[in-house]
Amino acid sequence: MAEQEPRWLDPAEWHAWRNYIAGQALLAGRLNRELSDRHGLSLADYEILVRLSEQQDHRMRMSLLADEVVASKSRLSHQVSRLEADGLVRRELCPSDGRGVFAVLTDHGFEVLQRAAPDHLEGVRAHFVDLLDDTERKVIGDVFERVQTKLRADS
Template sequence: MVTEHEPRWLDDGEMRAWRNYVVGASMLAERLHRELQDRHGVSLADYELLVRLSEQHGGRMRMSQLADEVASSKSRVSHQVARMEREGLLRRRECPEDGRGVFAELTEEGVRTLEGSAPTHVDGVRAHMIDLLTREEQEVVAKVFDRVITHLRGGAHA
C-alpha cells in the first residue's frame, strides 16, 4: 500500500522568497521583452537565440544544442527558427558531418538586428536588475541559479 507523505509546506520566509522570485522573474522578462519589441521589433526569445548563435564560431549551432542552451524544447526552437528564417534573421543548414543534424546560422540581417538591439537589452538588464544588486548579491544569485540549473539538468548539486 502506497502512503502519501505530508508535504513540507513553505514557511513565511520560504514563501516570500518563492513568490518574489516568480513575480520578479516574470516582470523582468516581460519588461525586457517589451523594450526589445517596442524599439527593435524583436522578442526577448528571438534575441536570446541571436545572442547564443553570435557566441559560436561561424555564428551557427546545432538545433538540438541551441534548444538545450535556451532551456526550450527542440520542437519550440524549430518553430522559432523557422519563423526567424522567414524574417531573414537565421538560416538552417544541414550538418555536413551527419545527414540528420541541422544547424541554425546567423544571417547578416540577424547580426545587424542583434547589434542594433543589444544596447537596449544591456541597458534594460542593468537598469532592472544588475545595478540594483551589490557585487556580492550578484555572486549569490549566480551561485544559486548555477545550483538550480545543475539540479534541473540532472546533475549533482553544486
C-alpha cells in the first residue's frame, strides 16, 4: 500500500499556524512574567486560584481542577504543594469519599488573588483583548471552543 502524501499547509494556513504558535508563547510568557514580578505568582498558579475562587465554597476536587486547568494530576499536585507552602491553598479529604481530595482556596490565597487580578487583567487587555475588535474576539472564542471540544473528546 502506497504511503499517502501529507496534507501540507498552504501559505495562509502556515501563516495562521506559525503566528498562533509564536503569539500564544509570547503572550503566556509576558503574562507569566508580569504576575511573577508583581505578585510572585506564575500564570499557572494564578489560574488555579481563579478556578477555586469561582466555586461557591472555594473548593474543587483535585481531579476536576486538573481537567479545568489542563494539567496532569501529577503536575497539578506539585503546583498545589507549592501553593500550600505559601499558604494560598490547602488540601482536604473528601468526607464522602476517602480517596477524593479537594483543593481549597485559603483566605490568604483569596487576598493574594484579589491583589493580582487587576494587574493581570490589565495585561490581558493590553496584550490581547484590546488588540481585537468585537468580531475577532467572537471568532477566536468560537474557534478555541471548538478546538477544546474536539481535543477533550479525543482524550
